[in-house]
Amino acid sequence: MIAASPSSAQTAAPKPDFPLVDYHVHLNSMTLEQVVAASKERGVTYGILEHAGTKENDYPIVLSSDKDLQAWIAKLDGAGVYKGVQAEWIDWMPCFSKEVFAQLDYVLTDSMTVRDANGKRVKAFSRDYDPGNDAEAFMKMYVAWNEEILEREPLDIFSHPTWLPGKFNRDYDKLWTPERMRAVIDALVRTGTAVEIDCGMRLPKMAFLQMAKEQGVKFSFGSNSQGRVINDLAFCVEAARTLGLTAKDMFTPAPRYRKPIVRRKLPG
Ligand SMILES: [Zn+2]
Numbered sequence: 329m330i331a332a333s334p335s336s337a338q339t340a341a342p343k344p345d346f347p348l349v350d351y352h353v354h355l356n357s358m359t360l361e362q363v364v365a366a367s368k369e370r371g372v373t374y375g376i377l378e379h380a381g382t383k384e385n386d387y388p389i390v391l392s393s394d395k396d397l398q399a400w401i402a403k404l405d406g407a408g409v410y411k412g413v414q415a416e417w418i419d420w421m422p423c424f425s426k427e428v429f430a431q432l433d434y435v436l437t438d439s440m441t442v443r444d445a446n447g448k449r450v451k452a453f454s455r456d457y458d459p460g461n462d463a464e465a466f467m468k469m470y471v472a473w474n475e476e477i478l479e480r481e482p483l484d485i486f487s488h489p490t491w492l493p494g495k496f497n498r499d500y501d502k503l504w505t506p507e508r509m510r511a512v513i514d515a516l517v518r519t520g521t522a523v524e525i526d527c528g529m530r531l532p533k534m535a536f537l538q539m540a541k542e543q544g545v546k547f548s549f550g551s552n553s554q555g556r557v558i559n560d561l562a563f564c565v566e567a568a569r570t571l572g573l574t575a576k577d578m579f580t581p582a583p584r585y586r587k588p589i590v591r592r593k594l595p596g
Pocket of ligand 1: 414552
């Protein structure tokens with residue numbers, strides 16, 4: 329007799345009671361046709377992102393006007409994918425009219441670009457970034473920055489939650505105290521923002537997810553695919569099973585008149 333292998337046991341695991349959607353796919357070198365083919369093959373719907381914001385943001389493509397957005401929307405239209413943008417920094421809103429922006433299915437962002445000592449935007453995920461040696465001081469700044477992002481930007485989804493720079497990541501469990509997690513989750517609740525379960529970076533950890541679920545936060549799945557292959561959703565599905573997530577816990581794009589950019593009253 330041959331015992332069932334771990335892989336066949338995995339295949340037999342029950343699927344969630346909701347449709348699988350991966351809201352974090354960048355095309356980069358991949359074509360839209362390749363994503364559509366993968367969608368049919370895997371039974372996963374994909375949400376495709378382009379960066380959006382002012383030209384000050386350093387990315388190969390940054391959508392910075394209604395015209396840019398309309399071209400992006402037209403490119404994805406009718407392909408059976410969700411149309412998204414990944415907003416950069418906290419000053420992108422004036423680049424677009426609400427009317428055109430609300431034609432997107434969703435906008436997400438993360439907290440991985442932070443202010444340096446001079447208040448300038450700096451990519452905390454870049455090799456050159458030095459968060460200093462004082463982890464407690466960093467966390468004080470960083471939690472407040474997470475809250476500020478959620479308060480100031482009309483977001484659908486908060487991406488890569490609880491990410492930390494490499495230097496501090498080994499102390500993740502110690503640095504993400506219940507109080508700090510609570511502060512971010514309270515901001516998600518106040519603003520009606522969903523939180524991503526990021527299977528690319530395997531974030532956030534279960535303590536955060538459990539607390540978020542207790543507070544009624546909605547969840548989205550994101551593979552953080554950067555355009556060579558589309559990562560699978562195994563980590564997200566497993567987390568959803570552990571948490572007992574059902575359809576009512578999952579993010580779905582709001583109708584146009586209820587998009588965050590329409591319904592949120594933002595601080596001036
Ligand atoms: Zn991304």
